[in-house]
Amino acid sequence: MDYRGPYIVAENVASLYNDEQKSVVNILDVGAGTGLAGLELRKFGFTNIDGLEPSKGMLQKAKEKGAYKNLICMPITKDPLDVPAGSYDAITVAGCFGQNHIKCDAIYEMIRLVKPGGYICIATRTENLENVEEYKNRFYPLCDDLEKSGKWKKIKEELCYYQNDREGIVFCFQIC
Template sequence: MVVHGRASPWTSQSKIPAEMEERDTSPEADTAAAGLADEKDCRESRWQVPEHTVKAYDEWADRYELDVNSSNYSGAISACKAIADYYPLSKRNDVKILDVGAGTGMIGSYLKKNYFKNIDALDPSRKMLDKLREKKIYGTIWNDYIGFYQTHIPDGYYDCAVTSGAFTDDHIPVSSVCELVRIVKSGGVICTVIREENLTNSLEYCKLEPTFQDLEKGGKIEKVSRRVFSGYWFRSKGVCYMHKVL
């Protein structure tokens, strides 16, 4: 298992590779370094890195799955089903997947039950990742944010990226979509699961579908499916998107 992190107050105490130790974190530097997409393809977000959210998850880690399971949360299962429906059983061993906002590894658990074996994780909460490691499902673990700057993940590194529950206030910005497009190879897919009401009630996530549409018009992604389902979180509905990277 390989663990990657950034030099920051929430990063693991393990030694950080030299190229990650120092980084200009000013907004100007992040904008210049991002290289995620043309300006017309990725809608602007002025979010700041949500350190308070990471602290909250660090404190929640020990009881997180108990609390989430008691809410009848079905986002992770819905994401896994969409990916399993897309990839035939004969190909699942070879699919390299990144679980974005992986938390304690709930999506990974479902993916493993469906015979996916090559799964990596990205999450900024070190204590949530400690719980994830206990499952012994994941390979490379990226202790990092997404959407605020370009990650150290190489272009076109993954066959599939999946996220469920991360597109909610004070988590990851809509600009994360463009980073996902960068790190998923041509022909790969991105699975995004979000609470349906966030698409209209959130000033940030009302930009999600327009961002998808911009990227579709720009020839960077193609919509595979959009499915609304019940029971995402308590009585809230969820939406599961599948997009193919072109």
């Protein structure tokens, strides 16, 4: 399987920070799964990475990889996590906007968790945003509404090679 989502979010977040910043930036990898994005972030020089994942089994595999400083076994929803607002400089989300995964309204909690000036980087298959009921006619309007209301600013939206023959898309938003 040629799954590039973790690399895509790591590469994009890495492009937002210089080498000196990477050692102090706090990142939350939402939907950490088995830790693939955490490993990619480490390759780019990040060291303060936490993983958030609802599956205990997947989190155990992530723990074995040693990519994360802290692991949080919870789903992300619209409801606040037991984590202070502005705890992170960046959030990465690779492959979690798919069927039966993260709901659109979880974006509000992601924004709460990131400091003003920080970033949220999302990579997913384009077909998910077009065909999955949770996102179809909801994801793009929500992103636009959040920009219009001054919650975040889109700094990147780009099609990319994502997985096997699947087209992907990467978004980077800066929190206001």
